Amino acid sequence: xxxxxxxxxxxxxxxxxxxxxxxxxxxxxxxxxxxxxxxxxxxxxxxxxxxxxxxxxxxxxxxxxxxxxxxxxxxxxxxxxxxxxxxxxxxxxxxxxxxxxxxxxxxxxxxxxxxxxxxxxxxxxxxxxxxxxxxxxxxxxxxxxxxxxxxxxxxxxxxxxx
Amino acid sequence: xxxxxxxxxxxxxxxxxxxxxxxxxxxxxxxxxxxxxxxxxxxxxxxxxxxxxxxxxxxxxxxxxxxxxxxxxxxxxxxxxxxxxxxxxxxxxxxxxxxxxxxxxxxxxxxxxxxxxxxxxxxxxxxxxxxxxxxxxxxxxxxxxxxxxxxxxxxxxxxxxxxxxxxxxxxxxxxxxxxxxxxxxxxxxxxxxxxxxxxxxxxxxxxxxxxxxxxxxxxxxxxxxxxxxxxxxxxxxxxxxxxxxxxxxxxxxxxxxxxxxxxxxxxxxxxxxxxxxxxxxxxxxxxxxxxxxxxxxxxxxxxxxxxxxxxxxxxxxxxxxxxxxxxxxxxxxxxxxxxxxxxxxxxxxxxxxxxxxxxxxxxxxxxxxxxxxxxxxxxxxxxxxxxxxxxxxxxxxxxxxxxxxxxxxxxxxxxxxxxxxxxxxxxxxxxxxxxxxxxxxxxxxxxxxxxxxxxxxxxxxxxxxxxxxxxxxxxxxxxxxxxxxxxxxxxxxxxxxxxxxxxxxxxxxxxxxxxxxxxxxxxxxxxxxxxxxxxxxxxxxxxxxxxxxxxxxxxxxxxxxxxxxx
Numbered sequence: 001x002x003x004x005x006x007x008x009x010x011x012x013x014x015x016x017x018x019x020x021x022x023x024x025x026x027x028x029x030x031x032x033x034x035x036x037x038x039x040x041x042x043x044x045x046x047x048x049x050x051x052x053x054x055x056x057x058x059x060x061x062x063x064x065x066x067x068x069x070x071x072x073x074x075x076x077x078x079x080x081x082x083x084x085x086x087x088x089x090x091x092x093x094x095x096x097x098x099x100x101x102x103x104x105x106x107x108x109x110x111x112x113x114x115x116x117x118x119x120x121x122x123x124x125x126x127x128x129x130x131x132x133x134x135x136x137x138x139x140x141x142x143x144x145x146x147x148x149x150x151x152x153x154x155x156x157x158x159x160x161x162x
Numbered sequence: 163x164x165x166x167x168x169x170x171x172x173x174x175x176x177x178x179x180x181x182x183x184x185x186x187x188x189x190x191x192x193x194x195x196x197x198x199x200x201x202x203x204x205x206x207x208x209x210x211x212x213x214x215x216x217x218x219x220x221x222x223x224x225x226x227x228x229x230x231x232x233x234x235x236x237x238x239x240x241x242x243x244x245x246x247x248x249x250x251x252x253x254x255x256x257x258x259x260x261x262x263x264x265x266x267x268x269x270x271x272x273x274x275x276x277x278x279x280x281x282x283x284x285x286x287x288x289x290x291x292x293x294x295x296x297x298x299x300x301x302x303x304x305x306x307x308x309x310x311x312x313x314x315x316x317x318x319x320x321x322x323x324x325x326x327x328x329x330x331x332x333x334x335x336x337x338x339x340x341x342x343x344x345x346x347x348x349x350x351x352x353x354x355x356x357x358x359x360x361x362x363x364x365x366x367x368x369x370x371x372x373x374x375x376x377x378x379x380x381x382x383x384x385x386x387x388x389x390x391x392x393x394x395x396x397x398x399x400x401x402x403x404x405x406x407x408x409x410x411x412x413x414x415x416x417x418x419x420x421x422x423x424x425x426x427x428x429x430x431x432x433x434x435x436x437x438x439x440x441x442x443x444x445x446x447x448x449x450x451x452x453x454x455x456x457x458x459x460x461x462x463x464x465x466x467x468x469x470x471x472x473x474x475x476x477x478x479x480x481x482x483x484x485x486x487x488x489x490x491x492x493x494x495x496x497x498x499x500x501x502x503x504x505x506x507x508x509x510x511x512x513x514x515x516x517x518x519x520x521x522x523x524x525x526x527x528x529x530x531x532x533x534x535x536x537x538x539x540x541x542x543x544x545x546x547x548x549x550x551x552x553x554x555x556x557x558x559x560x561x562x563x564x565x566x567x568x569x570x571x572x573x574x575x576x577x578x579x580x581x582x583x584x585x586x587x588x589x590x591x592x593x594x595x596x597x598x599x600x601x602x603x604x605x606x607x608x609x610x611x612x613x614x615x616x617x618x619x620x621x622x623x624x625x626x627x628x629x630x631x632x633x634x635x636x637x638x639x640x641x642x643x644x645x646x647x648x649x650x651x652x653x654x655x656x657x658x659x660x661x662x663x664x665x666x667x668x669x670x671x672x673x674x675x676x677x678x679x680x681x682x683x684x685x686x687x688x689x690x691x692x693x694x695x696x697x698x699x700x701x702x703x704x705x706x707x708x709x710x711x712x713x714x715x716x717x718x719x720x721x722x723x724x725x726x727x728x
Binding site: 009017025058062066070071 | 287291342343470
């Protein structure tokens with residue numbers, strides 16, 4: 001199962017390699033990893049998307065907590081959370097099917113950020129599932145290039161009562 | 163007061179109570195050595211950086227204190243890596259100080275530059291590259307705090323040359339507090355009550371103890387709980403000495419080369435209290451058939467050890483000593499009037515019978531048997547010596563036949579299995595225990611990995627006894643080749659070897675040889691009575707195997723026995 005982990009770390013040199021080295025050294029999967037500083041310049045937030053059964057994810061969380069530079073780890077998958085990812089995608093779009101591509105842009109409420117006679121570059125924001133759905137629709141036109149941020153996520157303020 | 167980086171380091175070591183360090187000089191740390199010559203600190207000059215770390219590790223294991231070593235940049239660090247990984251695998255508290263090229267040269271492939279924090283990141287508990295001399299006092303304090311607290315381990319501090327020679331006003335932190343590191347020592351009482359109830363309900367309970375019992379000094383509490391509840395005790399390799407090897411509830415070492423009865427205890431148990439062990443593959447054998455009927459309680463200071471390999475019914479993150487102590491109190495409160503001896507009688511008798519029927523047995527021959535050597539050492543020392551070992555067959559014979567009666571007296575590279583560990587570790591252990599008999603149990607292969615340390619032994623007049631179990635093979639690999647590779651002894655014949663007696667003498671160490679069983683006892687006795695270092699070359703039967711053996715990946719009950727053990 002896919003898990004989104006929100007990890008607060010000390011913002012210091014080498015912290016990213018401690019985390020990435022943990023994943024590679026122990027054979028854990030990383031689907032995406034996003035890192036930037038928080039309001040407190042001494043602390044960074046990493047959002048890590050990983051895949052594994054409960055047993056493995058429990059081990060990943062414990063191993064992350066064991067790193068001396070990791071302050072806090074939250075598995076957002078077990079909570080109500082807002083999750084977003086940004087994608088930029090360059091799709092082939094000559095005259096013959098530019099309209100069709102634009103319809104998909106509208107449906108998914110994306111933005112066109114660059115255009116040329118041969119292609120369109122689209123900026124899309126959404127959940128992982130939404131972006132996957134859009135990608136599968138655009139694939140048939142020919143995807144020339146793609147860049148995505150990986151998931152960022154945040155716990156919702158109001159959690160459902162258990 | 164304004165101090166150089168070197169001065170701050172040495173003052174820091176003094177503040178932490180360090181009395182001895184192990185090291186090897188070099189360009190990047192020459193300024194520390196210059197300062198060291200004026201400091202009140204004993205330095206042991208080894209002959210290879212790997213030995214500096216192993217010696218500090220042996221010192222730490224024997225004394226319970228943090229071991230400290232000092233090596234230079236580049237090759238000094240890469241040579242030290244095996245030692246650091248050894249300490250990391252066995253959770254040994256070390257502070258490793260390394261030199262580094264000047265900050266402005268880092269990343270330029272300078273002379274003797276390696277990415278030390280990069281290389282050692284996966285084999286240290288934590289590491290630091292000191293970028294700014296003003297942070298040095300805090301980093302030194304944190305390094306010692308991290309090394310000795312929680313699950314102990316090696317912490318490395320990398321010091322660029324400009325930090326070593328730079329000057330600053332040195333301010334020591336009053337205490338070490340780290341928001342991202344707070345190990346939990348205190349056991350959860352409601353979990354402990356559950357454990358007490360399970361232990362009381364169990365008909366066939368067993369305690370499985372690991373290195374954590376030694377590291378947390380929990381042996382008295384463990385022995386007390388075992389005696390109180392008449393529960394048999396088995397151990398991993400790292401746990402040897404955590405319960406006396408001659409104690410009434412002792413059932414032997416478990417695992418790949420464990421005693422038949424110890425493995426039987428784990429397989430038949432309906433309750434296992436695992437204390438300070440990480441359930442290594444060498445202990446559990448095949449996981450899906452491990453302890454099939456047992457409810458398992460796992461006490462460990464490190465949350466990652468729990469449910470990493472084995473699913474447990476009651477997890478307990480706590481200091482082993484505190485948890486066992488509290489558990490005894492709860493058991494007394496709840497089950498104080500219980501006849502533990504009576505209720506455990508048939509289970510204990512069953513295991514004792516199994517142990518008698520299937521003991522660690524071997525047949526005597528015209529040649530010296532390695533087991534016989536260990537028995538002889540056991541007899542001559544009364545189990546009172548401190549043993550270090552190298553890695554291989556001799557290590558397993560030592561574990562099986564030396565009845566280690568107290569903690570910190572069986573010092574071995576368990577997790578990493580680093581050949582060459584024993585001699586430098588003996589140096590550290592001897593320095594930690596002056597006046598005690600320290601014996602390195604060695605193989606002819608392993609001893610050659612760090613034999614140059616004989617010079618360190620002589621230079622420091624350390625009366626270490628080295629017993630080489632010489633079969634002119636890399637014996638453990640040969641054993642696997644015999645059993646699982648149709649006797650294809652590929653590259654394990656070590657017949658081309660030095661005359662170890664003459665080699666010892668060349669270093670200034672007494673050298674003896676025993677080749678026939680009737681020479682054995684007198685030779686060892688003479689060695690142990692000598693006041694100086696002695697190397698004894700014991701020619702043992704070449705193709706002797708360590709038995710019993712659970713093949714790698716097999717269930718603990720799928721055990722191979724020697725003919726005479728059946």
